Amino acid sequence: MSVLSEYSPKRYLKVSLFLTVMAIAVYFAMKACRVDLASMFESLFTNGDVYLRFIDLDWSTLWHMVKAAAVTVLLAALATPLAACLSIIVAIAGARNISKPWFRLPARISLGLERALPDTVVLFVFIAAFGLGVFPAVFALALGSLGMLGKLWADGIEEVDDKSLEAIRANGGSLWQSIRYGIIPQVMPAIISNSIFRFEVNVRAATVLGGLAGVGIGYELSRAYSLLEYGRMGMAILVIVVVVHLCERFSGFARGKLLISGGLE
Amino acid sequence: MLRVQDLCKTLPNGRKLLNGISFSVEKGEFVGLLGPSGAGKSLTLRCVLGLTSATSGSVDFESPDGNTHSICDLRQNQLRRVRCHIGVIFQGLNLVQQLTVLENVMIGKLGCIHPLRSWLYGFTDREAREAFEALKEVNMESFAERRAYSLSGGEMQRVAIARATFQKPSFYLADEPVSNLDPKNAKAIMKILAQLAKKTSVLGVFHQPDLIAKYCTRVIAIKGGEVVYNGDPKISPRKLADIYGDELQELEISQQNGQELKQMVPATG
Numbered sequence: 001m002s003v004l005s006e007y008s009p010k011r012y013l014k015v016s017l018f019l020t021v022m023a024i025a026v027y028f029a030m031k032a033c034r035v036d037l038a039s040m041f042e043s044l045f046t047n048g049d050v051y052l053r054f055i056d057l058d059w060s061t062l063w064h065m066v067k068a069a070a071v072t073v074l075l076a077a078l079a080t081p082l083a084a085c086l087s088i089i090v091a092i093a094g095a096r097n098i099s100k101p102w103f104r105l106p107a108r109i110s111l112g113l114e115r116a117l118p119d120t121v122v123l124f125v126f127i128a129a130f131g132l133g134v135f136p137a138v139f140a141l142a143l144g145s146l147g148m149l150g151k152l153w154a155d156g157i158e159e160v161d162d163k164s165l166e167a168i169r170a171n172g173g174s175l176w177q178s179i180r181y182g183i184i185p186q187v188m189p190a191i192i193s194n195s196i197f198r199f200e201v202n203v204r205a206a207t208v209l210g211g212l213a214g215v216g217i218g219y220e221l222s223r224a225y226s227l228l229e230y231g232r233m234g235m236a237i238l239v240i241v242v243v244v245h246l247c248e249r250f251s252g253f254a255r256g257k258l259l260i261s262g263g264l265e
Numbered sequence: 266m267l268r269v270q271d272l273c274k275t276l277p278n279g280r281k282l283l284n285g286i287s288f289s290v291e292k293g294e295f296v297g298l299l300g301p302s303g304a305g306k307s308l309t310l311r312c313v314l315g316l317t318s319a320t321s322g323s324v325d326f327e328s329p330d331g332n333t334h335s336i337c338d339l340r341q342n343q344l345r346r347v348r349c350h351i352g353v354i355f356q357g358l359n360l361v362q363q364l365t366v367l368e369n370v371m372i373g374k375l376g377c378i379h380p381l382r383s384w385l386y387g388f389t390d391r392e393a394r395e396a397f398e399a400l401k402e403v404n405m406e407s408f409a410e411r412r413a414y415s416l417s418g419g420e421m422q423r424v425a426i427a428r429a430t431f432q433k434p435s436f437y438l439a440d441e442p443v444s445n446l447d448p449k450n451a452k453a454i455m456k457i458l459a460q461l462a463k464k465t466s467v468l469g470v471f472h473q474p475d476l477i478a479k480y481c482t483r484v485i486a487i488k489g490g491e492v493v494y495n496g497d498p499k500i501s502p503r504k505l506a507d508i509y510g511d512e513l514q515e516l517e518i519s520q521q522n523g524q525e526l527k528q529m530v531p532a533t534g
Binding site: 161163164166167168169170171172173174176177180181182185186188189 | 356
């Protein structure tokens, strides 16, 4: 009668108990962090003129901001293909159906580590190695994407149709030939689609990581913030919104176009 | 051409799947393998190809140059070279669905191509033309540019045959090539196989005694991992009932379950 028990009043008791516990937890957490809701709302509205200063855009910096945004997009455009190429190799090593355990374990563990490390931590390591600039930002972005793309594709390769691979082996194909003619055609749609999507994600991430590394629109934004130039900040935010939106549109368009022309839908 | 002697396959848990299979196939023969599901027909074919390693016994294959290869003892690269001489006709669903029909046919020759070449530039124009000729023989040339997933079952099966004939092998192995086809397509495929067998030899697994009686030159029946019949393709109904036991009525259903053995035995080839 487990199905019927779901409809018993006990269930609502459980839900309300859960909500009560959550509410108490939130209350104590706020108290511990000294969150004062009243003063928070007050400062939101009393300093209303701050928002007006944002809206008062500094149009003279437009071209400067667009150039900075182009650098940010370039960071993602460099990092994504780099990560895509590397992650195919790691994914082949990490897929159970074509790899050997002594390749698979290191590949899977390194992918897991890369996913576990926050991008900013990776960035600071690379800044220590290369100094500020484009390189640490590109490598940090690429490494972050590598962990995710590599895992996606290793899983994708493991789900490939075994029978067609075996047919290739039976026809005399070697392991690498079965990868070339059996696995690559079958995982290619996912690879293209995920890479382009990852590019879109990377443009957003490049804003923050580039800012920390001292390049691109993110850096312009943080510099304008530290100088309290609200007009510049507003301009930077506007350019970021427009550029990210354009990249999103482009990625959707490119995914549709590539997948159809490749007959890979 | 092919001599299988005392082939045994025992699972680690002691279950005997093949129990001393012996037979031979000569040039010009079209041999049909018959038997209830789980009898070891497909497994025998896999052992012949070296995809599954047998526990004991030997498989000797004589290639057209006169050399005899003991398939059970060969290593990976030698195995690939021997597989060049053996055309394998799988069920059509084992095509690579995302590739075009022509590419699927050309995969047949991978054994003769260096792996590095297939990564650098793939196949040559000449090979493409030959593959197109192979498609013509099965009346599929108008589908050459189509992707495999857009074909029907019968069309896929024809492509699978073209993949094997493109290799120009001296020996054909066919694993249930007509299992998921309608009677008309099944007859057409059997005709093509009988035609191929005249110049080479064909060893195929079939579930249709009537088709075997009509097209094959010899039939080998396997039951419980042993050869129980080897001779005239026109088997008497009594003998047939003996081979299939109680399963005769369930034959229609068991055709679809023919794959179960493959999944039980891990591939090593």
